[in-house]
Structures are given as structure tokens and as C-alpha cells.
Amino acid sequence: MSPRPGAVAIGLALAAAVAAPGVAAADRAKIIDPAPAAPSSEPASKKDAEWAARLAPRKPLRQVDPDALVGKAPAEVISFYNQWTHEWIGVDVTDRGVDPELADRFLRCHFTNEPTDMDRRLLSTVLDAARHFKVDRVNVVSGFRAPKYNLMLRKKGHAVARDSQHTKGHAVDFWLPGVGTQALYRWAMSHQLGGVGLYPDSGFVHVDVGRKRTWTGE
Numbered sequence: 001m002s003p004r005p006g007a008v009a010i011g012l013a014l015a016a017a018v019a020a021p022g023v024a025a026a027d028r029a030k031i032i033d034p035a036p037a038a039p040s041s042e043p044a045s046k047k048d049a050e051w052a053a054r055l056a057p058r059k060p061l062r063q064v065d066p067d068a069l070v071g072k073a074p075a076e077v078i079s080f081y082n083q084w085t086h087e088w089i090g091v092d093v094t095d096r097g098v099d100p101e102l103a104d105r106f107l108r109c110h111f112t113n114e115p116t117d118m119d120r121r122l123l124s125t126v127l128d129a130a131r132h133f134k135v136d137r138v139n140v141v142s143g144f145r146a147p148k149y150n151l152m153l154r155k156k157g158h159a160v161a162r163d164s165q166h167t168k169g170h171a172v173d174f175w176l177p178g179v180g181t182q183a184l185y186r187w188a189m190s191h192q193l194g195g196v197g198l199y200p201d202s203g204f205v206h207v208d209v210g211r212k213r214t215w216t217g218e
């Protein structure tokens with residue numbers, strides 16, 4: 001595949017290398033094709049618990065002081081990190097391009113490894129949020145969830161909807177480092193595409209392109 005110039009796949013596990021200040025976008029525009037992660041053989045409930053323990057913020061993240069944003073330029077390249085696959089994509093916001101195939105693969109079901117056609121509005125909304133809060137990194141908690149994986153989660157007693165928007169490629173769960181979940185939720189509500197869910201304990205916000213509604217989870 002040959003991604004457009006704006007869509008840069010960075011298959012590195014090192015946040016520091018990707019987000020290093022002063023590294024020109026062009027210098028990072030080298031495609032390192034990450035090998036797809038093997039489908040998980042672990043029970044999802046155990047993995048979920050492990051990840052929750054390792055990744056969920058233990059306490060509410062610091063709120064961004066709106067005054068502190070004045071005078072700070074938004075990042076030109078925003079790094080998206082997938083917490084499940086440990087993959088990165090770098091998105092050049094001046095070009096606003098996210099190669100659809102790359103985005104679909106990045107947001108694939110981590111359990112079955114299947115991608116789907118993700119709604120294009122989701123990543124641009126997430127990108128807008130990162131631009132608004134002037135952060136150069138987005139942590140993706142969940143994108144596409146294959147129906148059979150969603151069903152398995154339900155059978156294991158997880159609080160996932162039967163007909164989840166995630167199973168249609170219509171939802172993304174994410175958080176922005178350094179941005180309070182409440183602040184991100186308020187922003188998402190003011191730019192509401194469809195559903196917006198707040199998960200204050202887990203520390204992320206859900207956005208989808210379904211019917212406009214809102215809720216609070218855990």
C-alpha cells in the first residue's frame with residue numbers, strides 16, 4: 001500500500017521517538033509497516049482487567065486551563081496510539097488526510113484482527129478534539145469491535161450494548177493525555193456527531209455517529 005503523504009504509519013512502540021519535539025514531519029515520514037498483532041488467545045475479560053489496571057488513569061487527569069492554551073500552536077502532526085495493538089499512526093493535520101485503508105486497519109478489532117469500513121467522520125472529530133486542546137497525541141481505547149467479539153464480551157458480563165455502534169465501525173473510544181475526561185466530554189457534546197458517552201472511571205470518552213444521545217458509564 002502507498003499511504004498519502006499526510007498519513008504516516010509509524011510502527012514504533014516508543015512514544016518518545018514519535019512525539020519527540022523538534023523532529024520535522026518530513027523526517028518522520030518513513031513508512032514502517034507494523035506487523036498485524038496476532039489475534040488474542042487470552043480471555044478478553046482477563047486482558048481487559050489487565051489493561052484497565054495498566055492504562056486507566058488512577059485519578060482524574062489534570063484539567064486544561066483554557067487560558068494556558070492561548071498562544072500555543074496546535075500540533076502539526078498528531079500521533080494516534082492504539083492501546084490494544086500498540087500501533088501508531090501519525091496524522092499530518094495540515095493535510096487532514098488519513099488514508100482510509102490505514103485508518104481502518106489501525107482501528108480494527110483487536111480480538112479478531114478484522115478491519116471494517118470506519119465512518120470517516122470519527123477520526124476527523126477526534127482530530128478536531130486534539131487540535132482544540134492542542135495536544136499532539138490521541139490514545140484510542142476502542143474502534144471496531146467484531147460482532148462475535150462484542151457478543152463474547154456480553155456473555156462474560158461486560159457492559160457493552162448488544163447492537164453496539166462499535167460493531168458497525170461507527171464508534172471510537174479515546175482520551176487525550178493531559179486533558180480531563182469531563183472537559184473532553186463537554187467538547188464532544190458541543191460537537192455532537194451522534195452518541196457521546198462519558199466513562200469517568202475508565203478515563204475515556206465514546207463518540208459515535210448513531211442517534212444523538214448521551215450517557216455516563218464507568
Ligand SMILES: [Zn+2]
Pocket residue numbers: 142166171172173206207
Ligand atoms: Zn465506546
